[in-house]
Amino acid sequence: MTIAALLGNPNVGKTTLFNALTGSKQYVGNWPGVTVEKKEGFIDKSIKIVDLPGIYALDTFSNEEKISKNFLLNENVDVIINIVDASNLSRNLYLTMQLKQFKKPIILILNMIDVAEFKGIKIDFDKLSKELNVMIIPISASKGIGIDKVKMLLMSSNFLKHLDDNDYHFSSEKDTYEYIESILKKCITYSKKNIITPTEKIDKIVLNKFLAYPIFLTCLYFIFKFTFSYVGQPLSDLLDSSLNDYLVPLAENLLSNSSPWFKSLIIDGVIGGVGSVIVFLPIILSLFLGISFLEDSGYMARAAFIMDKLMRKMGLSGKAFIPMIVGFGCSVPGIMSARTLESEKDRKLTALLVPLMSCNARLPVYALFASIFFPKKQTLVVFSLYILGIALSFLVGLIFKNTIFKKDEEPFVIELPEYKMPEMKSLFIHTWDKGKGFLKKAGTLIFSISVIVWFLSNFNFSGMSDINSSFLSNIGRFINPIFIPLGFGKWQNSVSLLTGLMAKEVVVGTMGVIYGGDLSQMLKTAFTPLSAYSFLVFVLLYTPCISVIATMKKEYGLKMAAFSVFYQLILAWMVSFVIYNAGKLIF
Amino acid sequence: MCICDLTVGKKGYICDIQGNELLAKRLLSLGATYGTEVCIKNYAPLGDPIIISFRGFDLAIRKKDAKYIYVKEA
Numbered sequence: 001m002t003i004a005a006l007l008g009n010p011n012v013g014k015t016t017l018f019n020a021l022t023g024s025k026q027y028v029g030n031w032p033g034v035t036v037e038k039k040e041g042f043i044d045k046s047i048k049i050v051d052l053p054g055i056y057a058l059d060t061f062s063n064e065e066k067i068s069k070n071f072l073l074n075e076n077v078d079v080i081i082n083i084v085d086a087s088n089l090s091r092n093l094y095l096t097m098q099l100k101q102f103k104k105p106i107i108l109i110l111n112m113i114d115v116a117e118f119k120g121i122k123i124d125f126d127k128l129s130k131e132l133n134v135m136i137i138p139i140s141a142s143k144g145i146g147i148d149k150v151k152m153l154l155m156s157s158n159f160l161k162h163l164d165d166n167d168y169h170f171s172s173e174k175d176t177y178e179y180i181e182s183i184l185k186k187c188i189t190y191s192k193k194n195i196i197t198p199t200e201k202i203d204k205i206v207l208n209k210f211l212a213y214p215i216f217l218t219c220l221y222f223i224f225k226f227t228f229s230y231v232g233q234p235l236s237d238l239l240d241s242s243l244n245d246y247l248v249p250l251a252e253n254l255l256s257n258s259s260p261w262f263k264s265l266i267i268d269g270v271i272g273g274v275g276s277v278i279v280f281l282p283i284i285l286s287l288f289l290g291i292s293f294l295e296d297s298g299y300m301a302r303a304a305f306i307m308d309k310l311m312r313k314m315g316l317s318g319k320a321f322i323p324m325i326v327g328f329g330c331s332v333p334g335i336m337s338a339r340t341l342e343s344e345k346d347r348k349l350t351a352l353l354v355p356l357m358s359c360n361a362r363l364p365v366y367a368l369f370a371s372i373f374f375p376k377k378q379t380l381v382v383f384s385l386y387i388l389g390i391a392l393s394f395l396v397g398l399i400f401k402n403t404i405f406k407k408d409e410e411p412f413v414i415e416l417p418e419y420k421m422p423e424m425k426s427l428f429i430h431t432w433d434k435g436k437g438f439l440k441k442a443g444t445l446i447f448s449i450s451v452i453v454w455f456l457s458n459f460n461f462s463g464m465s466d467i468n469s470s471f472l473s474n475i476g477r478f479i480n481p482i483f484i485p486l487g488f489g490k491w492q493n494s495v496s497l498l499t500g501l502m503a504k505e506v507v508v509g510t511m512g513v514i515y516g517g518d519l520s521q522m523l524k525t526a527f528t529p530l531s532a533y534s535f536l537v538f539v540l541l542y543t544p545c546i547s548v549i550a551t552m553k554k555e556y557g558l559k560m561a562a563f564s565v566f567y568q569l570i571l572a573w574m575v576s577f578v579i580y581n582a583g584k585l586i587f
Numbered sequence: 588m589c590i591c592d593l594t595v596g597k598k599g600y601i602c603d604i605q606g607n608e609l610l611a612k613r614l615l616s617l618g619a620t621y622g623t624e625v626c627i628k629n630y631a632p633l634g635d636p637i638i639i640s641f642r643g644f645d646l647a648i649r650k651k652d653a654k655y656i657y658v659k660e661a
Contacts, residue, residue: 057617059612059616060613061609091617094616094617172615207629207632210632212631305638305647306632306633308631308649309634309635410609412648412649412652413610413614413647413652414647415644415647416644416647
């Protein structure tokens, strides 16, 4: 089998070329130990293409560069496909010079020849091919021009003969660039001077002092609405209700003669578990469609640029703003979208902070308690919880930045690429990858935990039982003492918090079952307004739901998932403790 | 003088990059080598970071890092 390594700068159309070459035959995973995506694809069975991360050089010590370098050194790479932006050759060829040091055949793909022509850049391909001693194929990946030639060359294996024995080690970056410039001088002519590109025109508006933020917020508003109001959430609700309205009655019919425990296992355990996984899918898909659009169009880099000053206060770079905002809807897609950030440290820190943004699922709990205990100040109480979450994310961000993430500081430089119209094919492939990844990796875990929780809340040592005498209620009674200092130490509350791990809105449902009867009366005897607020703070901050934990494990591994669970438990306990006891002193 | 002292649109030539070694290395490999023409294109609405432009592309960089890029006015 021929192994081809695909390399190039970021934003030069590498992914578009990869998609065009391999179509649907791709496999997405992670490089070991880091959150950098690993993509492999095939052109029939004999040629494997590995899409390496987009990089500018091989020697400036980023994770992405280390991955690429190790791959070129350790795997039996037969050919390097180096894609470059024809409208910006001098910077792009710097990487090419470093790739030459590996002594492998190189196919140089000049992408965006149409853009280069627009800019008045005329390239003599034959001469450039001779001077650089590589094979050159000019293409326009977005318009599909020249892709067939790349495919044919790869399948013909003609590239194998093409080797360059010259030494390409330079003593400094300056020497390399001088060498590149000397070649380009012979091969390129410029016919236009000082043209204003469409990108410059768009940036005049998009980065305008007064318009920048309104435009950015409008974009976010639409993505948020698209995900949580127009498309994603309605589809989720539809899935959920069709499960409950059709599948559950169907199963009940089929199982009408089975024993109650088996019926409950299928309906509450299995169908319930599957339901809790797939209702996330429409939300994840619609959100990623929106985010990929921002990313592929070139706007994401501008968003990072205008938000950087604010986000830096919590130790993050500008791009982290988007996952955080998404977190207000649901932490799962928030954590998944953290992958678009530049550095490993940013990705991890963002993923740890996203669950502090109060998600949709927590709202029913706030609404119930606020209506019972603070009937005249409902909005204020709910709003204060959102603000508390945001304030704590800044505080925790600062603490983490200066402790566990101290040594990982990476300099912030991002290229602002030229705007372009995103391609539907790339958008859909990327979006579907995310959904598939979630179902496969996180889905299985969410499902198994759902079944376990079902078991714990429906059984005790003598067999099936109701929740009040189940294993779960025993566990609730056992952990109850830790909530006494927070003002709401009753086993019913502990059990509700435990089932809240499934999804935070479940807290309300469980309380209905355990307390029995009219919650607004029952809760009034169980809570004071102060302990009710303390409870809400705890619900806001404690361990995110299992879907979030599963996503965290999928993206960042078990250690990060465990850390996120424990730090939030400790944070929730401490903040509730302070609020309850300070409140007791004041009121 | 430092690149931050250039006014928007005014050109300069890079003389030296100091400060964080990793950052200097990154900038060099992007082509910010001695004598390269460079200019400031824009400021973020809050005044930081800034967009600098050299070798035909735009790069966002924080002021605290940009102040180590020394230039000679054209």
